[in-house]
Amino acid sequence: MKSWIEAFSIIDFISVGILLTAVILNAFKSIESYVKSYTVNSWLLAGLIAVVAVLVGETHLYIAALLTLATKGIIIPLFLRGIVRRMRVTHEIQPYLSNSLSLAISGVLVAVVYASLKEGIFITGFSKNVLQISIAVILISLFVMITRKKALTQAIGLLFMENGLFLAGFSLTFGMPTMIELGVLFDMLMGVIILGIFAIQIKRAFASADLDKLTVLKG
Amino acid sequence: MRVYVLFILIIPLITAVVCYNITKPRVVGYVSLGGTTALAVAASPAIALSLSGTVSALGDTFSMDALSGYIMALVILLSLASAAYSISYLEHEYDAGLTNVRGVRTYYGLFHLFIFTMLLVTMANNLAIMWIGIEATTIVSALLIGLGFHKRPLAVEAAWKYIILCTVGITFALLGTFIAYYASTAVIGTEGALNWTTLRDMAHRMNPETMKLAFIFVLVGYGTKAGLAPVHNWLPDAHSQAPSPISALLSGILLNTAFYGIMRFVSIVEPSTGSDFTGHLLILFGLISIAISAIFILVQENYKRLLAYSSIEHMGIISLGIGIGGPVGIYGALLHVLNHALSKPLMFFASGKIQSRFGTTNIANVNGVLSSMPLLGTLTFIGALSLSGTPPFNIFVSEFTVLKAGVDRGLWPVVVLFLIFVVIVFYGVLLGFGKMLFGRPGDGAAAQAEHHPGRGGASEWLANAVMIFMAVMVIALGFKVPTVIDETIRTCVQVLGAK
Numbered sequence: 185m186k187s188w189i190e191a192f193s194i195i196d197f198i199s200v201g202i203l204l205t206a207v208i209l210n211a212f213k214s215i216e217s218y219v220k221s222y223t224v225n226s227w228l229l230a231g232l233i234a235v236v237a238v239l240v241g242e243t244h245l246y247i248a249a250l251l252t253l254a255t256k257g258i259i260i261p262l263f264l265r266g267i268v269r270r271m272r273v274t275h276e277i278q279p280y281l282s283n284s285l286s287l288a289i290s291g292v293l294v295a296v297v298y299a300s301l302k303e304g305i306f307i308t309g310f311s312k313n314v315l316q317i318s319i320a321v322i323l324i325s326l327f328v329m330i331t332r333k334k335a336l337t338q339a340i341g342l343l344f345m346e347n348g349l350f351l352a353g354f355s356l357t358f359g360m361p362t363m364i365e366l367g368v369l370f371d372m373l374m375g376v377i378i379l380g381i382f383a384i385q386i387k388r389a390f391a392s393a394d395l396d397k398l399t400v401l402k403g
Numbered sequence: 404m405r406v407y408v409l410f411i412l413i414i415p416l417i418t419a420v421v422c423y424n425i426t427k428p429r430v431v432g433y434v435s436l437g438g439t440t441a442l443a444v445a446a447s448p449a450i451a452l453s454l455s456g457t458v459s460a461l462g463d464t465f466s467m468d469a470l471s472g473y474i475m476a477l478v479i480l481l482s483l484a485s486a487a488y489s490i491s492y493l494e495h496e497y498d499a500g501l502t503n504v505r506g507v508r509t510y511y512g513l514f515h516l517f518i519f520t521m522l523l524v525t526m527a528n529n530l531a532i533m534w535i536g537i538e539a540t541t542i543v544s545a546l547l548i549g550l551g552f553h554k555r556p557l558a559v560e561a562a563w564k565y566i567i568l569c570t571v572g573i574t575f576a577l578l579g580t581f582i583a584y585y586a587s588t589a590v591i592g593t594e595g596a597l598n599w600t601t602l603r604d605m606a607h608r609m610n611p612e613t614m615k616l617a618f619i620f621v622l623v624g625y626g627t628k629a630g631l632a633p634v635h636n637w638l639p640d641a642h643s644q645a646p647s648p649i650s651a652l653l654s655g656i657l658l659n660t661a662f663y664g665i666m667r668f669v670s671i672v673e674p675s676t677g678s679d680f681t682g683h684l685l686i687l688f689g690l691i692s693i694a695i696s697a698i699f700i701l702v703q704e705n706y707k708r709l710l711a712y713s714s715i716e717h718m719g720i721i722s723l724g725i726g727i728g729g730p731v732g733i734y735g736a737l738l739h740v741l742n743h744a745l746s747k748p749l750m751f752f753a754s755g756k757i758q759s760r761f762g763t764t765n766i767a768n769v770n771g772v773l774s775s776m777p778l779l780g781t782l783t784f785i786g787a788l789s790l791s792g793t794p795p796f797n798i799f800v801s802e803f804t805v806l807k808a809g810v811d812r813g814l815w816p817v818v819v820l821f822l823i824f825v826v827i828v829f830y831g832v833l834l835g836f837g838k839m840l841f842g843r844p845g846d847g848a849a850a851q852a853e854h855h856p857g858r859g860g861a862s863e864w865l866a867n868a869v870m871i872f873m874a875v876m877v878i879a880l881g882f883k884v885p886t887v888i889d890e891t892i893r894t895c896v897q898v899l900g901a902k
Contacts, residue, residue: 322578326571338567342574349574353581357588360531360581364597367535368577374542375570382549382563389556398560401640 186239198232199317202351203294206321206344209328210286218340219264222347226256229347232314233354244362252350255369260343260376267380268336271387278394280331290327294320314355321348333394335383339376346372407449408460408467411475412526414442415519423512428497428504432490432862435511439486442518443479450476454891459528463598466528469894473737474663475525477744481656482518487869488752489514489648491862495759496646510547510646517543517652524660529597530580533664534573537628540657541569548645561637561644568637569628576624576664582617583671586610599667603900606674615680618672621665622684628661630718632692639699642711643764647755650707651748654714659740662721669725670899678728685726690820692719697824700831705764706757709835710750713790716828717743717798723821724805727812730901735804737892742789742797742880749873750786752866753779757839766835771844778867780840785874787836789881791829797880 189195205225212218230253237245279286297320322345329341353360360368386398418438425431452458453472459465467475493510496502502510520543524536549562580597586609587596596602627634642650669681696716703709717739724736754764756779761769773780789796802825809818879885884892 329567329571335563342567342570345571345574349578349581352578356581356585360584360597364529364531364535367532368538371535371538371542375538375566378542378545379566382545382559382566385549385559386563389559398563401557401560401564401644 189235189239194235195232196313198228198235199314199351201228202232202347203317203320206324206348207287207290207294209324209341209344210290211283213283215268215334215336215340216265218337219261219268222264222340222343223257223261225344225347226252226261229351230257232351236354236358240358242358245358247362248365251365251369255373256343256347259373263376263380264336264340267383271336271384278333280333286327286331290324293323293327297323315352318348318351318355321345321351335386335394339379339383342379343372343376407445408458408465408526410445411442411449411522412519414438414445415515415522418442419512419515419519422515423508425508426504428507429494431507431511432486432493435514436483436486436490438515439479439483439518443483446475446479450479454894457600463528463600464532465526466598466600467526468898469891470663470666470898471525473891473895474659474740475522477659477741478518478521478525478656481652481744481748484748484752484869484873485648485652486514488651488755488866491860491866492646492648492755492759494860494862499759513543513547514649517547517649521656521660524663528599530583530599530602530667531577531597533599533667534577534580537576537625537661537664538570538573540660541566541573541628544641544645544649544653544657545569547649548641555644558644561640565637565641568634572624572627572634574624575620576628579617579620579622579624579668582613582620583668586613586617589613599671602671606671609671609675611675611677614672614675618668618676618681619684621668622688625661625664625668626688629658629665629722630661630692630715631688631722632695632715632719635692635695635715638715639708639711642714642751643705643707647751647758650710650755651751654711654751655744655748658714658718659721659744662718662740665722666725666899673900682726682728685722686814686817687726689719689721689723689726690817690824692716692722693821693824693828697827697831700828700835703831703835704766706754706766706769706835706839707751707764709766709832710747710754710790713828713832714743714747716824717747717790720802720805720821723817724801724808727805727808727814727817728901729808729812730896731811732805732808733896733899733901734892735801735808737895738804738884738888739798739801741888741892742801742877745873745876745880746786746789746796746798749782749870749877750790752870752873753783753786756866757783766838769839770842771840773840775844782870782874783836784840785877787832787840789877791832792825793829793833795881797877800881800884 202225205221208221209218230249233245233249233252237249297316301316325341325344325348329338422431422435425434449458450472453467454469458467493507497507520536520539524533527533527536545562545566548565549559584597587602589610590605590608630638642654645653673681692715696712699712700709703712721736721739724732724739757769757772758764772783789798792799792802806818
């Protein structure tokens with residue numbers, strides 16, 4: 185099993201998948217596809233943790249993989265889908281930049297990350313690509329957050345960012361102790377639920393879920 | 404002993420549940436105050452012990468030293484003040500029909516959860532648990548700003564900005580924590596350390612380059628939460644839209660719990676990187692914060708936003724004090740934490756009263772507070788003088804200490820810039836509040852005051868007593884720092900490892 189994983193560079197394949205599901209956000213036009221992409225991303229993340237668990241053979245990594253799958257892979261996507269349905273949004277994302285331009289920019293972001301982390305300043309572990317990919321995912325999701333109008337896309341961008349962060353933490357340290365991971369996931373879950381509640385409130389208060397209506401408070 | 408420490412965390416949780424289940428809006432406030440008093444009683448032995456040594460519970464998970472004790476004492480003090488003030492604030496909102504029974508219950512439930520999360524931050528020995536606590540404060544306080552009885556569109560806007568910006572920021576802090584964990588695995592093998600006590604002992608052996616990276620992420624992350632410019636944008640919105648007692652907690656203590664995270668990191672990063680690296684970054688962000696807030700204070704038309712910008716300024720001064728470093732600088736910064744935690748909530752309490760009398764947060768529409776409401780006017784006046792840094796009030800003392808630390812280290816450009824900005828703030832704060840305090844009460848305002856005669860009930864009396872107590876403290880601390888506080892801060896300075 186172990187040699188099989190190494191021979192086919194499974195870890196690299198999965199992390200590239202994680203990167204692609206983040207890049208593809210730039211091409212999608214509807215919120216449903218954002219949620220689907222997030223689901224795939226989370227499943228890949230959980231899969232990656234499981235593969236490393238097999239490689240290293242540590243119990244707490246198996247637990248981490250299961251926890252990731254349960255929260256990010258199942259509960260949060262279901263919740264997001266419910267919110268999308270309840271808000272009856274127009275489903276169109278309406279980015280500030282055109283899709284092709286933002287795809288190009290995220291390509292540049294990936295290149296920048298690879299150029300600046302070329303030496304792999306940290307890498308001790310299983311794959312030096314993982315850290316670079318995770319930083320790229322964080323940057324792309326930040327970019328998605330600032331260029332999309334809908335409240336929910338910001339929330340999903342935040343979730344992608346957290347996946348990237350988990351990947352980064354994972355490539356650095358093989359994960360945190362299980363108790364800590366539980367706490368972080370719990371915080372995240374609560375955060376998503378509250379973002380969902382506020383998204384509905386924004387929809388009610390402004391009769392729109394567009395964030396460019398939120399410009400009253402300034403100065 | 405250990406039981407006591409866990410009681411500190413359990414009591415607010417119980418109080419939250421109890422408050423949420425009481426259906427009488429007039430009763431729930433007093434229950435909440437009782438719960439907070441019980442918390443203060445339960446916590447005082449632990450705080451007293453922590454000042455002279457380390458108190459730990461559940462193995463190494465929770466550990467309190469003097470710095471935790473100091474911040475925790477402030478959290479509890481302000482929770483008491485805010486719980487007492489909340490009673491009259493919510494009664495007023497309830498009578499005015501701005502909230503319902505459900506809103507009141509939710510408010511008090513969340514209020515105690517909020518206290519719980521802040522206490523968790525101060526007690527955590529583990530840096531990741533501290534992170535969990537700080538993130539939890541964001542989630543709970545966002546609800547307090549945006550939900551419950553404040554179903555106004557602007558509050559939702561503020562809460563959305565707050566939770567998105569702070570969560571993104573704090574995610575970076577988690578990355579920084581991961582990196583610090585990684586640096587520790589390189590020193591002690593596969594099982595790295597996240598406990599602050601362990602990290603402190605091996606701090607000088609960690610890889611300086613890795614720790615630098617960790618510190619940058621942590622500074623950006625917790626700095627967002629602490630309201631350091633240029634990532635402060637959420638702060639004026641959240642503080643101006645939150646209910647006044649919550650604004651007081653946000654400004655007086657929440658910012659400090661986030662900054663407490665930075666202080667902890669400084670003391671584990673410094674031994675390997677040298678104090679110049681962390682110092683320069685903190686001084687830079689401190690000065691930017693003071694500069695930006697000075698400009699916005701000068702042109703501000705809304706007094707709650709003015710107070711919010713003033714918070715950014717004071718967090719900048721704390722950052723500057725820690726950045727300048729040395730025993731004097733850190734002493735000044737920690738004293739400033741206390742002084743700001745007294746003056747700012749006093750001002751938010753007073754501005755809540757002004758807002759409910761005049762029905763506006765616009766400076767131009769408020770006139771002659773001093774003559775139409777002598778007690779409230781005097782309290783506001785004391786608070787404004789203190790916040791602007793007028794001698795002999797408390798904030799002047801700590802600002803002067805930070806300034807002295809800068810002069811001692813010979814950081815002249817920093818000292819000069821600091822002085823210029825502080826003078827601008829002095830002018831801006833007194834200009835804004837001077838307009839409100841003096842002058843003849845306008846006809847509209849007088850009519851408003853007629854409409855809302857002081858009810859003089861128990862809750863009103865309690866709120867006034869809280870504000871008077873805080874004003875007395877503000878004045879007293881300006882003349883002399885009591886020996887207890889002085890010694891506590893000196894111990895904290897040693898905990899932070901200043902030589």
